């Protein structure tokens with residue numbers, strides 16, 4: 001049985017004057033998922049997250065959190081969300097405990113539950129030892145943990161983290177990634193990043209956005225499948241429709257000078273059929289090899305293809 005839908009956004013659009021920051025974006029988050037929102041700087045990730053968390057009114061579209069309309073009933077809908085904005089909202093002059101206690105009040109936790117909520121959020125985020133320390137004296141990685149702790153204090157089913165590793169050193173990045181993966185066992189998470197390996201490390205599903213539009217939306221293994229490609233070169237120009245119809249070919253595109261790039265289906269290796277089709281049609285196959293593109297290359301291709309089509 002499919003798990004419960006926690007966030008359902010349809011046709012989300014946000015304009016800033018003439019700039020369309022997010023355009024007609026649909027997004028679904030189900031129970032137990034870690035969804036990655038991946039895109040280059042300025043793609044619209046923060047704008048999307050601000051809308052999803054009720055911190056920015058959309059110019060168009062609808063958002064439901066656990067079936068509650070964020071527009072019609074924002075207070076009830078937001079109760080199910082924890083949010084870490086791109087700039088962590090921590091107060092350097094407070095201790096970790098003072099700050100989390102203050103946040104517990106903002107989340108409306110009953111006084112009798114605050115102590116236990118603090119203990120559990122600190123435990124989940126590896127902060128138990130630093131409760132009495134001033135936030136301003138903590139490393140950036142620990143400050144980020146504090147930001148995450150305030151997002152989970154009230155144990156919301158959904159946690160939304162905007163670029164949680166920006167500005168951290170490689171060790172801190174690794175620690176925060178591990179923490180997000182751990183959180184994914186308890187919470188459903190949306191995490192944004194402009195760094196592909198980040199999303200690869202923690203997410204099951206990825207949504208790639210560029211210039212405010214979704215350019216790819218699938219699970220990561222499907223993106224991995226796209227990475228396997230076959231390159232062929234012919235003496236004579238083949239019929240592209242016939243190439244596309246070859247057994248095992250999901251897609252084909254010309255690379256110029258009678259070179260073609262094939263994306264195979266996941267079931268069948270099309271190389272033998274390409275050879276047969278070439279012999280049958282007299283295309284003169286002179287080169288055929290498999291090539292594995294990195295996910296990084298696919299990401300750049302997807303996001304820059306969108307830039308090209310916009311231009």
Ligand SMILES: Nc1ncnc2c1ncn2[C@@H]1O[C@H](COP(=O)(O)OP(=O)(O)OP(=O)(O)O)[C@@H](O)[C@H]1O
Pocket residue numbers: 016019020021039040041042043044045046047048086163194
């Ligand atoms: N308050 C604003 N006023 C005008 N334009 C804005 C505003 N906020 C964002 N934008 C524009 O909207 C677009 C999307 O911005 P957004 O911050 O959502 O992107 P992002 O993917 O989060 O990028 P980054 O990782 O750099 O924060 C950009 O072109 C940005 O310049």
